[in-house]
Amino acid sequence: MEQIKDVLISISGKLLDSPTADMDSVIAEVLDECRDFLGADRLSCLPLDHAIVENWRHHESIGVGIPPVQKHIPASVVLAYRALIEKGEVVCSDDSPALLDLAMQLQQERPLRHILVPISAMGKPWGLMACANFTSTGRFDDDFVHSATLLGNIIASSIARVTHYEQLRRSQQEVAARNRRIIGERERERRNIARDLHDDFSQRLASLGIEMGLAAAVCDDKSRSMIAQCAKGLSEITRDIQQLSRHLHPVVIERVGLHAAIESHVKQVSERSQIAMSIELDRTVVFDDEVSLHIYRIIQESLSNVVKHADASHVDVILRRIKDKKAELLIEDNGVGFSPHGIEMNSPSLGLQSMVERSELIGATMSIESTGVKPGVRISLILVCEEE
Template sequence: MSVNPAPVRPERSLFRRLFLINGLVFTIGTVVLALSPATVSAPVLVTEIPVLIVGLAVILAANAVLVRSSLAPLGSLATLMERVDLLRHGDRLLERGNGDLTHLIRTFNEMLDRLEAERSAASAHALAAQEGERQRIARELHDEIGQSLTVVLLGLKRVVDQAPAELREELHGVQEGVRASLDEVRQVARRLRPGVLSDLGLASALSALSSEFSEMSGVPVTKKVSDLPVLDDDVELVLYRIAQEGLTNVARHARASRVELTLRQELDGLTLRISDDGRGGVLREGAGIRGMRERALLVGATLTIDSKRGDGTDVILVVPA
């Protein structure tokens, strides 16, 4: 049975390397001074001072170059630490440099792998619970509040039929208000639980979503959905929710006059694209966009947002083949 040797501690290995570099520089400097015709008197003569200064400068410069090249990966590692985001998968540092720093970089990359895996698992549980809660609320809205409002409408109809003529117009207004509330409850329930997604498929669900968005916002949507392969339920739900959130962001922030929603199969995978001609200039990612990134990670997809001020916004989701 073979026993793996204990790993070298990075701080000891780094100390040893710096010690050897400095020792090598000073050893070479000593040998050069010993073999060169230059001499130093005691006390030092004025004419010898430039020689000493040049020698010292050469030694310091050589030492600085060697130490800097040895520690260069640490600068890249610090930059990665500052920009790392667990929602942006695959941001890693190449394992380059000497053995001790390579070990440090590899350990940091492995730590990011573990954190991303844990974040994805936690997000999956959270989003699954969120979908379950949405379905529960949608059922209660449809079965309880919706039925209660329907009963109220039927009662109002009987009251209107029996009411005197001078009250009927007012009661008709109340009746229309209750009917509008019932329609709003049904719309909220559909948004919370897209039954059309499970009943008719993703293409029909996106059509219904686009029509509802245009009706509520007044912004026309050009929809282009190509023939789709058979998709997992999780993939379909992620595509639908990201399209839903993308259109919601357009209605809230973009001030757009038109929107284009495209879903097609390409060589690198399935691509969902939501483009608008609004004001653009997304400088800060809010909870909505971060939620979209979390959903994308659940199916291994890549979410890209291109938003230039005055040139609209493109939200692109690529689900790998």
């Protein structure tokens, strides 16, 4: 009993201390240790959940000269084992010799003894520990079953933990990929609306303006002043539409470059909000058009947040090279700040979330510093840029 305690402590420590990525090799190591301890020729951990007929994945440890389970197990054999696992009982060839015929189909050789011990993970049935002896003549007695159950439960819990972790990582990757598609789709949609506004509505409004001018030339003074009023309204609408179109898709980035586009936007926001903004952009730091658009959007959202929430009197916008191919974008305000932990994950606001997604999309590392105690919010993005 003392001995099993030592083995349990040793394998639990190994399984808990190992990084998830190395788990397959650690489980193989642990199974080797258990096989030695149990005195079995072959020891396998077979999951119930993953008892898929195709690719029935299992972990095993085999002694020297002992046949491994063949790669492709016939579906009928998988289903027969699955039926045995589902009963949740110990099945031993000493009481059920038919088990040896079944085991015979896993490899060319007939084992001398075979036993299936049900094991569980986190309190739920998980699968079984299957042991087969080909040369050892030892019996699978009650002590063996007890030890195999304890060891199997620990290994099964670790495998289940890894499986959950892998599932979680896969779903996180799926969510990130979906977000990337949504952001890309949203930008394309915005670009189309911006183009329609510019190419269609602006042109039609311009022709209407010309027609109004022609009408004003041939009518009496009273009507002319009314038409002039309408023309003024029309040109205001045209200007607003142009602004909206520019906001929806900043073609200015493609036309004049990211630096000029940021300067023009910062200047515009500063004038409208009356918040002093200083800007320092290293012209040697350049990105392709797609990355530039995301950086521009992140600055747009950061400044919009400063105007809406910060009650700041000053903002710094800095883009500087920090290494050969690395640059930092900093947007720092001296406003009231906030506690990033205080923002609910399921809050309906999208701004910060979309900034995080955009920065992931362009392979940048974003950090938001604000304690809510010291004034201000500091947003920093470490970006990969082109070499100087």
